[in-house]
Amino acid sequence: MELIHLTPHSDVDPSQPLRAPGDILLHAYLIPNALNPARLARRTGIPSNQIKAFIADTHPITPKIALRLSLAFDTTAFYWLALQARYDLERAKPVVRAYRPLVD
Structure with a gap:
């Protein structure tokens, strides 16, 4: 049984804007549910300072x-x-593009 189909060329929709996971957490989950980091911390056991760090993108x-x-x-x-993963990959692209592959 295959739960998810991943291929070597799987990717995300490039037309979707890049957003930090913490930004999505804040705007799509915390604000609509009237939660703050302290309440989410109590609900999940994640330290509130760590939740704040996700939101701050640190x-x-x-x-x-x-x-x-x-x-x-x-x-x-x-x-x-x-x-x-998408966020990390997109942020790494400019750094990696600076390197040229070795050609023999």
């Missing part, structure tokens, strides 16, 4: 955090990790 969403967020918001942990 700390990435880890697998453990993704699992806790998935339980709190009826999402999947994969959703949160995919948001983080």
Whole structure:
């Protein structure tokens, strides 16, 4: 049984604007649910300073955090990790483009 179909060329819709996972957490989940970092911390066991760090874009969403967020918001942990992975990859592209491949 295949749960998700990933290929070596799987990607996200490039027309979607890049947003930090913390920005999505704040605007799509915390504000609409009238939650603040302290209330989310009590609900999930994630320290509130860590939640504030996600929102400030100074700390990435880890697998453990993704699992806790998935339980709190009826999402999947994969959703949160995919948001983080896309964000990290897009931010790394300018740095990697500066390097040229070795040609023999």
